Amino acid sequence: xxxxxxxxxxxxxxxxxxxxxxxxxxxxxxxxxxxxxxxxxxxxxxxxxxxxxxxxxxxxxxxxxxxxxxxxxxxxxxxxxxxxxxxxxxxxxxxxxxxxxxxxxxxxxxxxxxxxxxxxxxxxxxxxxxxxxxxxxxxxxxxxxxxxxxxxxxxxxxxxxxxxxxxxxxxxxxxxxxxxxxxxxxxxxxxxxxxxxxxxxxxxxxxxxxxxxxxxxxxxxxxxxxxxxxxxxxxxxxxxxxxxxxxxxxxxxxxxxxxxxxxxxxxxxxxxxxxxxxxxxxxxxxxxxxxxxxxxxxxxxxxxxxxxxxxxxxxxxxxxxxxxxxxxxxxxxxxxxxxxxxxxxxxxxxxxxxxxxxxxxxxxxxxxxxxxxxxxxxxxxxxxxxxxxxxxxxxxxxxxxxxxxxxxxxxxxxxxxxxxxxxxxxxxxxxxxxxxxxxxxxxxxxxxxxxxxxxxxxxxxxxxxxxxxxxx
Numbered sequence: 001x002x003x004x005x006x007x008x009x010x011x012x013x014x015x016x017x018x019x020x021x022x023x024x025x026x027x028x029x030x031x032x033x034x035x036x037x038x039x040x041x042x043x044x045x046x047x048x049x050x051x052x053x054x055x056x057x058x059x060x061x062x063x064x065x066x067x068x069x070x071x072x073x074x075x076x077x078x079x080x081x082x083x084x085x086x087x088x089x090x091x092x093x094x095x096x097x098x099x100x101x102x103x104x105x106x107x108x109x110x111x112x113x114x115x116x117x118x119x120x121x122x123x124x125x126x127x128x129x130x131x132x133x134x135x136x137x138x139x140x141x142x143x144x145x146x147x148x149x150x151x152x153x154x155x156x157x158x159x160x161x162x163x164x165x166x167x168x169x170x171x172x173x174x175x176x177x178x179x180x181x182x183x184x185x186x187x188x189x190x191x192x193x194x195x196x197x198x199x200x201x202x203x204x205x206x207x208x209x210x211x212x213x214x215x216x217x218x219x220x221x222x223x224x225x226x227x228x229x230x231x232x233x234x235x236x237x238x239x240x241x242x243x244x245x246x247x248x249x250x251x252x253x254x255x256x257x258x259x260x261x262x263x264x265x266x267x268x269x270x271x272x273x274x275x276x277x278x279x280x281x282x283x284x285x286x287x288x289x290x291x292x293x294x295x296x297x298x299x300x301x302x303x304x305x306x307x308x309x310x311x312x313x314x315x316x317x318x319x320x321x322x323x324x325x326x327x328x329x330x331x332x333x334x335x336x337x338x339x340x341x342x343x344x345x346x347x348x349x350x351x352x353x354x355x356x357x358x359x360x361x362x363x364x365x366x367x368x369x370x371x372x373x374x375x376x377x378x379x380x381x382x383x384x385x386x387x388x389x390x391x392x393x394x395x396x397x398x399x400x401x402x403x404x405x406x407x408x409x410x411x412x413x414x415x416x417x418x419x420x421x422x423x424x425x426x427x428x429x430x431x432x433x434x435x436x437x438x439x440x441x442x443x444x445x446x447x448x449x450x451x452x453x454x455x456x457x458x459x460x461x462x463x464x465x466x467x468x469x470x471x472x
Contacts, residue, residue, distance in 0.1 A: 003029060007053045013083040021047050024243045029054040031241050032178040033200045038245035040184040040416060041253065041397075041423025045079060045137075047243075048182050052133045053083075055178065061133040063107055068137035070112035072393035074370055076137075077110055092119075113139065113148060120151050127177075134179035138392065141195025144208055149195055156199065162207060169202040184419065185412040190215055190228050193238050201240045254429040256422055260446060262436045263323050265306070269316045273305055273440060299409050300342075302441045307406055308344045320405055320435050321352055327403060327433060328382070335376065335399035338384045339391065339417050341406035349405065350384045360394075361386035391417030397426040403433045407445055414449050 004022045028034045029051040038044040055061040090106035104126035158176040159165035194211045205211040218227035309316045340346045350359045358372035358380045376383040387408045436442045
């Protein structure tokens with residue numbers, strides 16, 4: 001009997017893996033370290049969970065630890081509870097006094113990364129000698145000097161330092177606690193790739209210096225890498241114990257239609273935008289002195305001027321509010337997720353829509369966000385969400401319409417948000433409406449996300465090309 005059938009027999013549930021998911025489970029569960037790099041909606045949750053249960057049956061894992069962003073804790077908990085014969089499940093969260101009373105010996109423990117970092121001593125002591133399988137869902141490993149990376153290195157490898165990590169790997173060839181990383185976010189940053197590689201296969205590069213010697217071609221004035229070399233070798237190394245799943249090839253999901261709706265700013269508002277563009281371009285650093293923070297900061301200021309002019313002391317009514325009313329009237333009772341990249345825009349839209357909408361972004365506590373999610377699923381037809389906090393982990397395939405008032409300047413955040421409706425279980429064609437202020441940076445961001453799929457910081461050359469980009 002194959003391992004998937006064994007898991008299904010021992011832990012009955014409503015979830016039966018697709019054939020492509022079975023193939024990944026059968027191969028990946030035997031690995032002590034792995035990365036599930038699966039597109040949004042292809043079922044990385046069910047694959048990783050089946051892997052964990054398979055480890056408990058075949059390798060004696062007594063406990064499963066699930067680390068995830070706080071927004072995903074409840075989804076994980078509800079999912080795990082649908083499997084029979086799971087002795088106990090603990091959502092390890094809440095204030096310090098509450099956590100101090102919680103039992104970390106439960107068979108399944110689910111917690112956010114922030115709590116993991118804060119309580120690592122208690123967690124490490126409780127699980128030090130137990131056979132534990134660890135699921136790390138959407139962890140950010142952009143910087144190997146970060147507290148997140150160092151804490152995971154300590155917990156997974158019993159390695160307080162980089163030298164300890166190399167020594168342990170050379171001695172044992174594996175981690176102290178088997179684990180899998182999960183991500184549906186496209187990974188294109190070589191620094192983050194190195195972070196994954198260093199934990200999945202520590203022996204490939206001796207150190208960060210060794211990695212940079214092989215792959216970093218140029219750094220900016222902040223000593224941040226901006227150009228890379230030998231990228232094919234890096235990609236080959238990144239494939240080690242990596243299991244991929246492409247949603248469009250595997251899931252046969254109904255297609256997405258992208259609908260750009262262009263609108264004009266009020267004449268005074270547009271004149272202000274032109275004035276600010278000219279001022280910003282003239283003051284912008286030359287290419288040799290520029291870095292990604294400069295560019296993203298400029299993009300943020302100009303996008304905010306388009307959608308929230310009052311932040312700059314001008315009381316123009318944003319034209320997109322009337323456009324939004326018209327679009328929502330067209331959609332009638334259809335459930336619609338309305339995304340914005342900036343919280344002031346979220347607040348403005350929710351105030352404008354009033355009681356007809358629920359909100360989901362960092363202004364709300366997790367309990368309030370859970371209430372908003374439930375309201376959207378069971379009654380309210382509008383959900384106003386931030387592209388990041390409302391663009392990850394939510395299963396909203398009962399809806400098929402999204403409206404972006406602002407779109408994020410990076411493909412991963414945009415794809416994650418679209419993936420809330422374009423995912424397993426979706427049976428209807430989806431429509432993504434994108435509002436674009438004509439002659440502004442919004443049109444250029446749209447072109448680079450939808451047409452070229454480029455990160456914006458990579459497409460700007462001299463000041464003329466910058467000005468052209470900002471004026472679309």
